[in-house]
Amino acid sequence: MNTLLHRAISTAPEIDRIVEVTRQSPFTQRITRAAVPNVKLKLPIYQGDKDPVQFMTSFMATMSKARFTDEQRDAGCCQLFVDSVSGPGLVWFMRLEPNSIDNFDQLSKAFLKNYRILIERGVTSLDLWEMAQERGEPIASFLNRFKEKLTKVNVPEDAAMAAFRKGLIPGSPLRKDLNIREPKDLDDALHRASRFALDEEEEAQIAAKTNDGQPSHPPKAKNRVEHHEPHKHHEPQDQKKASSTQSPRWTIKRSSPLTRRNSTAIFTCTQVIPHKSAST
Numbered sequence: 001m002n003t004l005l006h007r008a009i010s011t012a013p014e015i016d017r018i019v020e021v022t023r024q025s026p027f028t029q030r031i032t033r034a035a036v037p038n039v040k041l042k043l044p045i046y047q048g049d050k051d052p053v054q055f056m057t058s059f060m061a062t063m064s065k066a067r068f069t070d071e072q073r074d075a076g077c078c079q080l081f082v083d084s085v086s087g088p089g090l091v092w093f094m095r096l097e098p099n100s101i102d103n104f105d106q107l108s109k110a111f112l113k114n115y116r117i118l119i120e121r122g123v124t125s126l127d128l129w130e131m132a133q134e135r136g137e138p139i140a141s142f143l144n145r146f147k148e149k150l151t152k153v154n155v156p157e158d159a160a161m162a163a164f165r166k167g168l169i170p171g172s173p174l175r176k177d178l179n180i181r182e183p184k185d186l187d188d189a190l191h192r193a194s195r196f197a198l199d200e201e202e203e204a205q206i207a208a209k210t211n212d213g214q215p216s217h218p219p220k221a222k223n224r225v226e227h228h229e230p231h232k233h234h235e236p237q238d239q240k241k242a243s244s245t246q247s248p249r250w251t252i253k254r255s256s257p258l259t260r261r262n263s264t265a266i267f268t269c270t271q272v273i274p275h276k277s278a279s280t
Helices: 002-023 052-063 070-083 088-094 104-114 125-129 139-150 157-167 173-180 186-213 237-244
Strands: 250-254 267-271
Touching: 052 070, 052 104, 070 104, 125 139, 125 157, 139 157, 139 186, 157 173, 157 186, 173 186
Parallel strands: none
Antiparallel strands: 250 267
């Protein structure tokens, strides 16, 4: 019991200090005591994790809808700024030195200085010039990327048109068309690019339908073992006889005249050799 009582007494000064800190405000009395009409606006919220410039741009656009007088505007922006920060953003605001902010310009500078590390680098003309269409990237994709970056940079129209033509794939039909027929202006170049992108998409759809109509895997042929008889060359019967008698021709001659007594005759085979007949 005594321990709990001691803890309660020891933490009392700490609580008092915290309450005192929360009552302090970085604003001067001129800002805190200014009579500002109650306005109903949907304020952007900043938690200390995004680009502070984008937040300030959105905040000022919202403040332009508030019907403040010139005397009320400065104090009104300061008071509504507190309602737009939360989490780490509100912790940063409460850590500002008390009575150090007397106008909205001081508050804006302190805010941007603290979160300057989160400021995104702006797009330059060099970023636009270095854009390039990737191999296999559709024209529509590159066109959208180019338009998006073009809205973030202020460059002359002829420079933007040259950057777009340079970024196209060398030898592509669109780049050839822009080289042959010089565009009238940037709008003409982007319009022609849109037409090429539409044709490209239509061709891709037709190709996809054609591929869908065909089987993805052609049927495999059955493995059949075919038996082939050895090829035989049939020769005519006459040619066989001729081929078999290609040896030198022989003639049969009688060696002696036949006699009546003998029933047999003696024959001799001699080879016939062509020769010229002797003159008689």
